[in-house]
Amino acid sequence: MAIKVHGNPLSPAAQRVLLCLAEKDLEYEFVYVDLATGQQKKEPFISINVPAFEDGDLKLFESRAITKYIAHAYADKGTPLINHEDLKKMAIIGVWLEVEAQRFDAAGHKLSFEILVKPIKGWTTDEALVEQLQAQLTTVLDVYEKRLAQSKYLGGDDFSLADLHHVPIVNNLLKTKVKALFEERPHVWAWCEDILARPAWKKVLEGVKF
Template sequence: MAIKVHGNPLSPAAQRVLLCLAEKDIEYEFVYVDLATGQQKKEPFISINPFGQIPAFEDGDLKLFESRAITKYIAYAYADKGTPLLVEDPKKMALIQVWSEVEAQRFDAAGQKLSFEILVKPIKCWATDEALVEQLQAQLATVLDVYEKRLAQSKYLAGDNFSLADLNHVPRINNLMKTKVRALFEQRPHVWAWCADILGRPAWQKVLAGLN
């Protein structure tokens, strides 16, 4: 099989890549990386991602790391398969890029840290920094206020069609829905409807089924 994804099923970054492949209906080999034992620092994984982080990706002789770069490659390289995630129209493509940047630089900047404080730290028996959690929730609320206004104008962030900008949110939102942060989404009706839509997509349900 030409495509390989090196990752851990608990990693939202790895899940992001798996979701993109599912939306494109592309077969792949999943290479399990054990984060607890440090197996990710061994070959061949480290030869693909020199930072020793997941996921790492192979498509024939092409080797990539950084999940958003990987999903963008998949969307371009396999544009004729499955769900269209990018478009040729430059204005529409610009909107996809804008909201993709917002996801990476603003939404996930707060969401990743919240997940670490609320989900990861308790598993490791570390104390949650409640003051930091409050600060991060305020940051995320500000982002979601912008989303609420945007989603009052269009079904998805970049327009009326599901795109890479929406897809990249899915794993992090799925994790946050398991926490008290869920209330921030519920309080905003357009955001809540958007979440229900993207979390309910068949491709994401397929990914979740494969992780269990």
């Protein structure tokens, strides 16, 4: 099997890669990495970061770089996640890919850690930070509400990589009190329900144990 993913199935970054592979209906080997024991530090290839990805002799890390590679390299497989034929549409998708990485994830990932992961581990949540991050996320979701009032998905009328990158963190946040921020915005909420209901995401969750 040419494709191999090294990671932990509970990691949002790993889930992002697995979701992309599922949307593309690609077969792969998943190599479990126990982050708690520092296993990744013992492996030369994955010592820098996980998830790590192999496709033949190609080795990559950083989940967004991996998903972009998959979307381009396997453009003819499964769900189209980019638009090779229309550069304007591809440019729009590119904008929202940047918004997710620089704005949404900047607040959402930290919120997920503070109010979902820390309690599970028995650590104390930084409530002051949570309040600050919620304010940041509110600003981002206001922008999303305006965008999603104009199109079904962030990149246009079709599900794309821009939407896919949000799925793991959105899934986590909707298990917390932050869910209210999404519910208060009807277009954002409809988008959340849509992207979380995708068969590919359900397939990923089958292998995740909380």
